[in-house]
Amino acid sequence: MKAEISFILNGSEVNVTIDGHLRLIDILRNTMSLTGTKEGCGEGECGACTVIVDGRAVNSCLYPAHEIEGKSVTTIEGLRMPEHKLSEIQQAFVDNGAIQCGFCTPGMIMSAKALLDSNPNPSDEEIRDALQGNLCRCTGYVQIVEAVKSVAGQIMGKK
């Protein structure tokens, strides 16, 4: 049984016709061709599929696509800046050596963004807690936490 749903994707309204068993990650990658969101485990353990739904970080591999009806979804592509520039948080990951193979990075950055949007000046513990659901096999996490801290600092500096 197919159904049409509409939702906001990275700021623009979209309408898609979908099957009942599809997950949000299927719509993003296969229907919308937004392949920045990665599927690692497909069962909530790794966080590679993290996107933001109505301000909250969620695993798109466990999110039934039907549930995004009327909601707002932000993916890594939604952070794109004019003229192919990187957003502040993306640049901070580059500058801090927080990316090696890069597979975890989009999910990691979406978790970091959800945190910074709701808490612009998080403590180390709050950063680690918000990133607990994002696994990285390469970096050892230290540089990732540094990258998030550097953006938190910058936001603070701007105030």
Next chain:
Amino acid sequence: MRRFDYLRPKSLKEALQLKKTIAGAKYISGGTDLIVQIKNRELQPTTLISLRSIPELARIEINGGARIGALATISDLIQHIELGHNYPVLIAAAKRLGSLQIRNVATTGGNLCNCSPSADMALPLLVLEAKVRLQSAKASREIPLSEFFKGPGKSCLSSDEIMTDILLEPPSQKTKATFLKKGRVKMDLAIASLALLVEIEGGRCRKARIAAGSVASMPLRLFDVEALLEGSTISKDSVSKAQQLARDTVSPITDLRATEEYRRHVVGVYMKRGLEKVFG
């Protein structure tokens, strides 16, 4: 993933009606247990009936006690300031459940209805002597949570019922409670866990409520240890007796997370640590 239909009823009545008419349908709340089970082919429902579009099911109300809608997410509980103030042990457990991404969608009712022996929310709710409200098309009933669990994946919820609310008595100023959990890493399912609530008067334990997770076929109230502690003065000797009895009362298994012996050991240590913590 095997194909299934997905329905989003807007009222409880409609959800109950749909379930009656569709063979092989399952209710879904956050889906953090269910979607994984479907992926692993433990379940093959024809239809998922989502409870997420029924607004009254997600409400949290403080009314002397508390009424927590079954669809309130773990993050909803953590963000509810009054709930945390009145029932800190509930929030201590909520903060240890899964990752932030999981807590943002996982629901309190889903955690109970999945009936895992490791269900983190079950423990504080057991020691707070919560009741759950179960609704069918015909009737509604309220039962103590301690009578809800019947075994791994089994409860007294019948297939035509929805858990609508979790009900808590007003908090008592006289009690102290704590939650302890051992996981392989912070966000993992418990290897063993324990919640403890006591009322102390003049060094004597007047009331004790104890529940343990991942050490039996369901989240377990340790009634024998409660009886041992109640009325006794708290001393090195009574703590050590409680520790021994807790170890003997549980019936854990060995699986990929831990051995039976280790789980028994952790429960004993947590019994002691929990008592030391609440008796300060």
